[in-house]
Amino acid sequence: MNNNTELSEPLPVAVIGAGPIGLAAAAHLLERGESVVVFEAGASIAHSVSQWAHVRMFSPWKFNIDSAARRLLQQSDWSEPDPEHLPTGGELIADYLTPLAQVPAMAKCLRFDSKVLAISRRGLDKVRTRGRADRAFTLRIEQNGELEERAFKSVIDASGTWNQPNPMGSNGLHPIGEEQVRDLIDYGIPDIRGCAREKYQNRSVLVVGSGHSSFTGVLDLLEVKKEAPATQIIWVMRKACLDQVFGGGANDALPARGEMGLRAKAAVDRGDVELITPFEIQQLAAQGDQQIQVSGSGPDGERSFTVDRAIVKTGFRPNLAMLREIRVEIDPALESVRALAPLIDPNEHSCGSVPPHGARELTHPESGFYIVGMKSYGRAPTFLLATGHEQVRSVVAEIAGDHEAAANVELELPETGVCSQDAAPSCSAEPAPTSCCSAEPAADEGETSACCR
Structure with a gap:
């Protein structure tokens, strides 16, 4: 292949990820007559969504179907779901993404079992500038153990964050000793009431996290x-103030999300759940063959306790390794x-909304490259499919x-019912992000981030 390939050649657009946002991008590209290739690391579309297929979303169908995707589907015998129905992840796949x-x-356009390892410019490393925008992108792809490189005129990275869960340590690191008890720890959204039930019933279970995904785990x-009845639930979070943790209740424009927070709070108030907060997990150790000793610190000093299993729901972070050779x-x-950070920073914002934004905010110094979807939000937890x-x-x-x-962006999102300005004076500490779950559902809790429960 000629190393001097230029963008004047008729090259396709690459989309990384065949989840809801990647497929929506492909639908828009097809509608505009663009050639597109969608690379999916999994064996089928929406591989990440399939891992939370049992989870019901907060947002109804009317917020979850892309306009270009709808127009493409209307050319087939597809029947659009009830716009007010709250789908599960499995229904999102079966009733929308699969058709x-x-x-x-x-x-x-779809290429499965195709993992993008790296993105670069044809014949140029990251340092070289002259003529950079005229060079095609090169994607290095691993498929069935074989490596290949292909050229594209633009790249849309919609790979999400599902495969990179945040560690359970409050400092962003895995606690010392976690590797010793890793078999007793689940990250993400295990099917607690279904296929994973035997792991948890009549055992003491630690839930770590303060977002809606942790509500899911506690309520399940x-x-x-x-x-x-011998099942014990210990819920740990690092937040010092709980005024916003449980969400907007009846003021939430997504009723299922507000109702979940109310139920979680009621369970804590009744004593059905032991809530330990603020608490910073620092170290884990094996206690016998099948238990975890959890050590950390809270306002009353050092504390240790023992559990049988742990479920970590502390959010996700993007995989940036593939972007090392582009700007x-x-x-x-x-x-x-970067341009999104001031709009979505959970240190400043707790509303599940964000001002309209598009290509202008998502543009990088690398012309023609865009990060979209949950990955564009990084570690922030307020992303919605819409x-x-x-x-x-x-x-x-x-x-x-x-x-x-491209410049004419419009966005209407449902309010969470909890905004940072509503916080009580006693809560001058970090506000609790009122995240929507994504594929773990949301960053405090992914790829597919539409609100889930």
Whole structure:
């Protein structure tokens, strides 16, 4: 292949990730007559979503279907779901993403078991500047153990964050000793009431995290406890103030999300759940063959306790390794696209909303490269599918040369019912992000981030 390939050649656009946002990007590209290849590391579309198929989303169908995807589906015999129904992750796949992937034009674009290892410019490393924007992108891809490189005119990274869970340590690191008890720890959203039930029933279970995903775990364990009363639930979070942790209740525009917070708070108030907060986990150790000794510190000093299993719901972080040879602007704190950071910073914002944004905010020094979807938010927890749909609509318009459409961004998101200005004076400490769950659902809690429960 000629190392001097230039963008004047008719090259396709690469989309990384065949989740809801990646497929939406592909639908917009197809609608604009662009050639596109979608690389999915898993064996099927929405591989990350399939891992939380049992989880019901907070947001109804009307917030979860992209406009270009809908138009593409309407060319087939697809029946659109009830716009007010709250789908599970499995329904999101079965009733929307699978039919979308089966539309012939889309099916031709999909490449499965194809992991993108690196992105670069043809014949240039990151340091070289002259002529950079005229060079095609090169993607190095691993498929079935074989490596190949392909050229593209633009790249849309919609790979999400699901495969990079945050550690359970409050300092962002795995606690000392975690490797000794790793078999007793689950990250993400295990199917507590389903196939994973035997792991937890009649055992003492630690839940770590303070977002809606942790609510999911606690409430599911409470259901298990009804039939297995020896089940003990210990809930640990690092927040000193709980005024915002449990969400907006009746003021939440997504009722299922608000109701979940109320139920979690009620369980704590009744004593059905032991809440330990603020608490910083510092060290883990094996206690016998099948238990974990948890050590850490709180306002009353050092403390240790023993549990049978732990479920970690502390969010996700983006994989930035593949971007090492291209020029990107990443916020040093959130690891989000830099321009988005002030709009979504959980230290400043606790509303599940964000001002409209598109190609302008998602542009990097590497012309033609964009990060979209949950990965664009880095570690911030407030991402919704509707946000990603507008991102890719704008980005694709920019790639296609329709700068007016790219700049005309509009976004309507449901309010959480909890905003930072509502915090009580006693809560001057960090506000609790009212995140929507994504594929772990949200960053305090991914790829697919639409609100889930």
